[in-house]
Amino acid sequence: MTTRRFFLQKGILGITAATLVNIPAVFAEPVETNAAGEDTFKLAIAGYSFLNFNLDESLKMMKKVDVHYLCIKDFHLPYKSTAAEIEAFHAKLKANNVVGYAVGPIYTKNKGEIDNAFDYAKRVGVDLLIGIPAHADLEYVAQKTKEYNIRYAIHNHGPQDKLYPNAESIYNLIKNLDPRVGICFDMGHNKRDGRDSVADLQKFSKRIFDMHLKNVTSATNEGTTCELGRGVINIPAYVKMLRKVNYKGCCSLEYEKDMKDPLAGIAESVGYFKGVSDATR
Template sequence: MHLPFELSPDQLAAARRDIEAAGIVIVGGGVITFEDDTGVEKYFAYAKAAGMPLIAIHTDPKLLPRIERFAKQYDIKVAIHNHGPEDKHFPSPYDALPYVKKLDARIGLCIDVGHTVRTGTDVVRAIADAGPRLLDMHMKDLRDLTAKGSQCIVGEGAIPIADIFRQLGTMGYRGYVNLEYEIDADAPLPGMKQSFAYMRGALAGLAADGRGRHS
């Protein structure tokens, strides 16, 4: 859902009440682009009023010290979102990881699996190397690991979905895996349902495999 940045604190609070009354849990927001020094705090105030415990962001590395300051002040987690070969700052998780390791623990990564594989990066290894700095995940699938336009229903492409979940389980990941379904704009629900069904099936298979090995 979309909550415009221009909403007042009262409007954001009202929207938050409506969302929560519908039984929807707000787990985060974004991707928010921080373009200059002057706009940093307004996005944190927006996120706080909307009840977002985490924001996924895109920014210039030079703004990270100021972003860190407000992450502490507002006690909001900040996850740097990698955006593939077109991203001049953070194409892959490995481009952001050296920065976040120097910052407060509330600053980490939002690994977008589709954009990650398009850089030629081993996404499972990147997840493992991120470790506790992995705060959020954007899940999708691609038929062609080099082509942004090849997105498909999760499970019908070439991204190693089960291996991703296996690694997340191995490392005790406690964040969210958010489906980012950017196709079938006129009728996305069928494909979204199939994607969720595939992911739940992958998780069930991993759980059954774990029980089998410990029986």
């Protein structure tokens, strides 16, 4: 009998060598899952992927690709939203079988803006805030995580980012801070900074609270984001590492190509990630 797993394995292995790197070795090695055979990580979509779409349009796309977790951006739920507006927002998500699990990324330049970001996260009702603070404000961020009991994950943006180009640059600054201060690991931008994103996932996993799932065309500043299966990051190896480190957060697809017409690329990337996850299980 032809099983779903066999079909997915055959389909993925049939993709060109330019798409997958060293995939035979990855599939040859067993991977660990939890007792129920389900992964501890969840596939999500970063709200920035829907920059050019309202909430209804975004949720319609999420339904088409069967993804149920969303990192909330302010253009869908403004910072000054009232309690009634926040309640209506969550009701709409629930009606579409979607959970808003975090907010951000939120850029802040001073302590007042950090206060506002934490207040926003509390009012939205999430326990994770993705942010980009100034280095001088990191101790203050740590204080706020204690005050609100909300985790704060700092986002890296690659070689052009003078504050946080890669995961290591964040870790070195936060390693002695409150453990509720961590990393939103953008694996694509990390790769653009010449890093090994699979190795860095393992190295910094204890402080990675969230991640932006994406691939890039090259490990250079000139590299651009692309469909998940078409870039230079070995996604099957990455999925294997997610299991090895027992990552329990969201893998939030951030699709930045064709942003005015992203559905095809999002669907391809979601299908690829789900296929790889299933075939390597």
